[in-house]
Amino acid sequence: MIQNRKEIYEGQARQERYETSKALFQCKMSEGSPVGAHVIKIMGYIQALEKLGFPLNIELAIDVLLQSLPDSFNQFVLNFNMNEINKTLPQLLGMLRTVKSNMKKVGSKSILMVRKAKGKGKKVAKSKGIGKTKPKGENALKPKGGISKEGKCFHCDKPGHWKRNCHVYLEDVKKAKAIGASVSGTAHEKESS
Structure with a gap:
């Protein structure tokens, strides 16, 4: 038992x-x-x-x-x-x-932040037109003070203007274009003859 x-x-x-x-x-x-x-x-x-x-x-x-x-x-x-x-x-x-x-x-140290963005996943198409397009509406950037007179030209090292507004630089560019046009024009004439 x-x-x-x-x-x-x-x-x-x-x-x-x-x-x-x-x-x-x-x-x-x-x-x-x-x-x-x-x-x-x-x-x-x-x-x-x-x-x-x-x-x-x-x-x-x-x-x-x-x-x-x-x-x-x-x-x-x-x-x-x-x-x-x-x-x-x-x-x-x-x-x-x-x-x-x-x-x-x-809390958790690894945080994933998600936010809704405009045009997510869409590519912005570049315009093929000549020149730059200006933004319109409220999102357009507006200059706040104009061109600084304290800047220094990188071409002639004189204060008061920038290279893009330098008279010496602009004249050099015109001369280079004129020389390039005449050189390419003479080269083009030689090819045709």
């Missing part, structure tokens, strides 16, 4: 161990839920397995706990593993609560 009862209780213990370990290994904390309740739940599963005669090594228990955390704790898990921190489960609970409270204060 004792043997019969022992077999019955061992079968029940085996089934309970299976259900507890399944719940432990499938336990996953959802994003935004309290970390304290989640860690206490995991610790309860680990203690239940100990009572059933199957204690988990502390390192394995911590690994199972860290794997059950959401992606927002990835940086903490990385630091924890890299620094080879040796803590008990209650100490780890305290650390996780601190990390969670800091996450709420600081």
Whole structure:
């Protein structure tokens, strides 16, 4: 009779161990839920397995706990593993609560800013007309003060005007065009003859 009862209780213990370990290994904390309740739940599963005669090594228990955390704790898990921190489960609970409270204060560091832009995805066609087009309407830029008289010409090094308004430069450009036209005109006449 004792043997019969022992077999019955061992079968029940085996089934309970299976259900507890399944719940432990499938336990996953959802994003935004309290970390304290989640860690206490995991610790309860680990203690239940100990009572059933199957204690988990502390390192394995911590690994199972860290794997059950959401992606927002990835940086903490990385630091924890890299620094080879040796803590008990209650100490780890305290650390996780601190990390969670800091996450709420600081927020996520990687922020994606999205704003609606005019003509998103459209390319602006360049005008093929001669000269520059002037913007119209409210978006047109308007000069605020005219041409500065303090500027210095890069061509003749005299103050009071810029290179584009320099009389010496403009005369040189006209001469160069006249010489270029006569040279190209004589070259064109040679080709035709």
